Amino acid sequence: MTDSPSGIPQAPVAPPATKNALDRMAGVLFAPAETFEDIARRPNFVAPLLLIFITSTIFAVILAPKLDFDTMIREQMAQSGRQMSDSDMEQAVRIGGAFTKALTYASPIFGIAMIAIVAGVLLMAFRLMGGEGTYKQAFSVSLHAWLPYVIAGVIGSIILFTRESIAPDLIPTLVRSNLGFLADPREQGVLFALLSSFDIFTIWVLALFSIGFSYVSRMAKGKSAAIVVSLWVILLIFKLGFAFLGSMRAGA
Numbered sequence: 001m002t003d004s005p006s007g008i009p010q011a012p013v014a015p016p017a018t019k020n021a022l023d024r025m026a027g028v029l030f031a032p033a034e035t036f037e038d039i040a041r042r043p044n045f046v047a048p049l050l051l052i053f054i055t056s057t058i059f060a061v062i063l064a065p066k067l068d069f070d071t072m073i074r075e076q077m078a079q080s081g082r083q084m085s086d087s088d089m090e091q092a093v094r095i096g097g098a099f100t101k102a103l104t105y106a107s108p109i110f111g112i113a114m115i116a117i118v119a120g121v122l123l124m125a126f127r128l129m130g131g132e133g134t135y136k137q138a139f140s141v142s143l144h145a146w147l148p149y150v151i152a153g154v155i156g157s158i159i160l161f162t163r164e165s166i167a168p169d170l171i172p173t174l175v176r177s178n179l180g181f182l183a184d185p186r187e188q189g190v191l192f193a194l195l196s197s198f199d200i201f202t203i204w205v206l207a208l209f210s211i212g213f214s215y216v217s218r219m220a221k222g223k224s225a226a227i228v229v230s231l232w233v234i235l236l237i238f239k240l241g242f243a244f245l246g247s248m249r250a251g252a
Contacts, residue, residue, distance in 0.1 A: 018038060018041070018042050019035065019038050021044065021046070021047035021048075022047070023035075024038065024039060024044070024047075024048075024144060025047065025048055025051065025144065025147060028144045028145065028147055028208060028212075029147060029148070032207075032208055032211045032212070033211055035144075036141060036144070036208075036211050036212040036214075036215045037215050039137075039140050039141055039144055039212065039215070040133075040137055040141065040212070040215035040216045043134075043136045043137045043139070043140030043141070044140055045136075045139055045140045045143050048140075048143040048144050048146070048147065049112065049143055051147070051150060052108075052111065052112065052115070052143065052146060052147075052149075052150055053108050053111075053112060055150050055153050055154060055157075056107065056108040056111050056150075056153055057108045058153075058157055059153045059156060059157045059160075060104050060105055060107050060108055061105070062157050062160045062161070063104055063160060063166075063171070064101045064104040064105055065101075066160060066163060066164065066165050066166055067097070067100055067101060067104065067165070067166065067167075067168055068165035068166060068167050068168075069093065069096055069097035069100050069101075069167075069168060070093050070097065100168055115139075115142050115143060115146055116139060116142075118142055119135065119138040119139040119141070119142035120135065120138070121231065122138060122142070122209065122213060122227075122228065122231065123135055123138035123216075125227055125231060126213055126216070126217040126219065126224075126227060127217075129217075129219070129223070129227060130219075131213075131216070131217025131218065131219045132216070132217055132218050133213075133216035133217050133218075137216045138213070138216055141209070141212035141213060141215075141216055142209070142212075144208070144212065145205055145208035145209045145212050146205060147208075148201045148204040148205050148208070149201055149205060151201070152175050152177065152201045155175050156174045156175050159174055159175065160174070169185040169186065170185065172185075172192075172196040172199075173196060175201075177199050177200040177201055178195060178196045178197070178198055178199035178200065178202075179195040179196075179198070180192050180195045180196030182195060183195055189243040189244070189246050189247040190240055190243045190244050190247060192243070193239055193240050193242075193243035194236075194240060197236055197239065206225075206228055206229060206232055207225075209228045210224045210225035210228045210229070211224070213227070213228065
């Protein structure tokens with residue numbers, strides 16, 4: 001019991017109830033502020049990590065056999081004007097296709113590792129800007145903020161069932177949630193990289209990161225959004241730079 005300013009004893013205020021794992025995963029999509037406040041107070045990561053791993057594994061298993069690396073590499077060679085013997089071309093297609101499919105099957109592990117790295121980079125940036133938080137909080141928030149990509153993966157898996165094959169460089173436009181399909185990734189690489197980056201699911205994820213890290217760092221949501229978006233812009237600049245270099249090599 002505690003005393004009020006008037007001297008009348010009052011019952012202690014009970015701490016807010018903690019949401020369970022399913023409530024949290026649904027909550028970040030429909031009530032993110034309330035849910036991320038709960039996640040920052042008591043971080044957890046097992047359930048969202050398993051969900052991300054399972055759904056990305058299903059997507060990879062469906063995608064790998066449908067990757068049309070053969071057509072893509074032949075078209076790239078034709079556009080570059082380089083001459084290759086039939087045997088060299090077949091070897092390049094065989095090696096490149098096997099390597100690409102191996103990376104596809106391993107992509108769920110790489111995806112989890114990338115989220116772990118993103119959590120660390122964001123936590124470091126927020127701490128440098130005067131924020132608070134632990135890595136456990138940052139990793140939990142990052143996994144939950146990644147859930148819109150799970151939705152995109154489920155939609156993509158359904159679409160893949162209707163396709164006989166897909167070129168690896170067209171995967172970003174498999175789900176028409178961005179304007180990348182307006183550009184040719186082989187002839188307009190920089191434009192394709194730019195248009196495909198402004199994706200509905202990416203914007204959703206950035207918004208969730210901004211909200212989640214505002215509770216972890218105890219910073220205002222506007223400042224949190226400025227940090228998250230600034231880091232994303234830096235990443236976008238690198239992405240466009242690599243796309244430009246790729247276009248220059250293809251035209252050489």
